[in-house]
Amino acid sequence: NLILAFESSCDETSVAVVEDGHIILSNIVATQVNSHKRFGGVVPEVASRHHIEQITSCVQDAMTEANVSYDDLDAVAVTYGPGLVGALLVGVSAAKAIAFAHELPLIPVNHMAGHIFAARYESEINYPSMALLVSGGHTELVYMPEEGQFEIIGETRDDAAGEAYDKVGRVLGMTYPSGKEIDELAHTGKDTFNFPRAMIKDDNYDFSFSGLKSAFINTVHHADQLGETLDRADLATSFQQSVVDVLAEKTLRACHEYDIKQLILAGGVAANKGLRVRLEADMEKMPTVEFVKAPIKLCGDNAAMIGAAGYVEFLKGQRAGLDLNADPSLEFDWIA
Ligand code: ATP
Ligand code: MG
Ligand code: FE
Numbered sequence: 001n002l003i004l005a006f007e008s009s010c011d012e013t014s015v016a017v018v019e020d021g022h023i024i025l026s027n028i029v030a031t032q033v034n035s036h037k038r039f040g041g042v043v044p045e046v047a048s049r050h051h052i053e054q055i056t057s058c059v060q061d062a063m064t065e066a067n068v069s070y071d072d073l074d075a076v077a078v079t080y081g082p083g084l085v086g087a088l089l090v091g092v093s094a095a096k097a098i099a100f101a102h103e104l105p106l107i108p109v110n111h112m113a114g115h116i117f118a119a120r121y122e123s124e125i126n127y128p129s130m131a132l133l134v135s136g137g138h139t140e141l142v143y144m145p146e147e148g149q150f151e152i153i154g155e156t157r158d159d160a161a162g163e164a165y166d167k168v169g170r171v172l173g174m175t176y177p178s179g180k181e182i183d184e185l186a187h188t189g190k191d192t193f194n195f196p197r198a199m200i201k202d203d204n205y206d207f208s209f210s211g212l213k214s215a216f217i218n219t220v221h222h223a224d225q226l227g228e229t230l231d232r233a234d235l236a237t238s239f240q241q242s243v244v245d246v247l248a249e250k251t252l253r254a255c256h257e258y259d260i261k262q263l264i265l266a267g268g269v270a271a272n273k274g275l276r277v278r279l280e281a282d283m284e285k286m287p288t289v290e291f292v293k294a295p296i297k298l299c300g301d302n303a304a305m306i307g308a309a310g311y312v313e314f315l316k317g318q319r320a321g322l323d324l325n326a327d328p329s330l331e332f333d334w335i336a
Pocket of ligand 1: 010115135179181267269273
């Protein structure tokens with residue numbers, strides 16, 4: 001089975017050819033971060049235009065690198081939400097055009113399900129499973145009792161973890177997105193600031209990162225006013241330690257409460273080394289639950305993860321018509 005997959009929900013234009021939902025034949029990712037850097041975030045109009053400019057060559061490159069022809073393909077899968085509507089529409093339109101021209105079934109894929117299925121390149125997914133989904137726009141604990149079922153048992157009440165990284169990075173003068181840079185800096189300092197760990201003891205699985213973000217920004221601005229310079233590495237370490245503590249503690253509690261076979265770590269922030277190492281150590285104490293991390297290279301937005309999720313839906317007979325529309329606020333649903 002060969003699936004041609006599309007992803008264009010935010011600022012990455014990506015096209016992949018995936019075999020049997022877990023072998024990558026090609027995964028072309030054209031990122032636009034350089035165009036958005038000077039604005040400190042993604043500008044929707046700029047994103048749409050870039051997708052339009054990039055998508056055709058991404059398809060060509062994906063097909064060439066995979067060394068397949070359109071006749072070899074079994075289906076076309078595409079992210080149709082959540083994300084920026086103008087950005088999503090570029091991928092959806094391109095996928096429809098190819099599905100129509102080559103008489104291939106069209107598979108609609110939820111971007112967040114795609115993030116979870118990036119883990120499929122590391123291991124098979126065994127249900128019931130729990131996913132800690134941490135990205136630029138989402139921070140969720142997702143319980144999956146069986147294939148195709150998603151229940152959000154907890155989520156952020158304000159900022160997503162990735163969003164907090166990017167906003168804090170801006171105050172440190174880093175360029176967008178700054179998660180990776182803070183992560184690297186965090187390994188060289190100490191947790192001297194002891195920032196708040198919001199909701200860590202609350203009896204629920206929700207998160208909140210805006211208080212941490214404000215505490216961080218206030219600390220830096222206050223020092224600026226006094227003409228003091230704070231240790232950047234210690235700031236980064238303190239921030240990251242707070243984020244990781246809360247994510248790990250709530251995730252561990254969910255793993256204890258729910259009868260699960262697997263914990264999956266996925267989403268852009270799942271690339272965070274501090275988080276990976278911390279959860280690895282914690283999960284060693286829970287040998288009945290297998291810990292599966294999405295491969296670091298597949299944590300950020302890419303079409304290979306959409307191909308993996310699309311394959312599952314393909315097997316279940318999920319199909320979209322050529323009237324498929326982008327849904328910017330798409331939520332988890334039973335995918336089959
Ligand atoms: P969503 O998937 O919620 O729609 P998105 O697609 O924009 O949002 P992703 O591409 O999944 O988000 O992730 C991007 C985010 O991951 C950015 O906020 C970035 O700073 C963050 N990130 C990337 N690498 C790291 C890292 N090593 N540590 C922490 N954060 C990271
Ligand atoms: Mg991105
Ligand atoms: Fe994403």
